[in-house]
Amino acid sequence: MTGDLVVFNRQRTRVVNLRLLRRLIKDLLAKLIPTEDYELTVHIVSAKEMAEVNRTYLDHAGSTDVITLDYGEPLCPMTGEIFVCVDEALIQAARFRTSWQLELARYLVHGILHLKGYDDRRAAARRKMKLKENALVRTLARRFDLRKLGRKPRLDA
Secondary structure, eight states: OOEEEEEEEOOOSSOBOHHHHHHHHHHIIIIISOOSSEEEEEEEEOHHHHHHHIIIIIOOOSOOSEEEEEOOOSSOSEEEEEEEEHHHHHHHHHHHTSOHHHHHHHHHHHHHHHHTTOOOSSHHHHHHHHHHHHHHHHHHHHHSOGGGGBOOOOOOO
């Protein structure tokens, strides 16, 4: 079995460079968090859709930044879906004085760490996960120009 990655963009808030996003995820899984076998689907969504996912799968109200659904199975332990919300990335980017593209990358790293077994429900585990997340995001920012995750819209003549 090898890596299987599918990325869907179902939001219209920002234009996302899906080719670069796929390269970033594959690099993350090949080199930074070595993972040979995976079946991963990534959904880039709006706040409205994220609120629906949050209600449907977690019985929580409202939107959130990232939701990871882990379908791990014996033959392919890293199997799942990651939902990331561009609208939340914009809000958090303004709050933390960073770019929405960096936030988007952070959400993907966070989701993948969940699929690799990291947990953020208890304080000690949350600190460990956050340290790993920060290190990976810094490494990705050195390896990729994250600003290019947000493409400018093409103007049709």
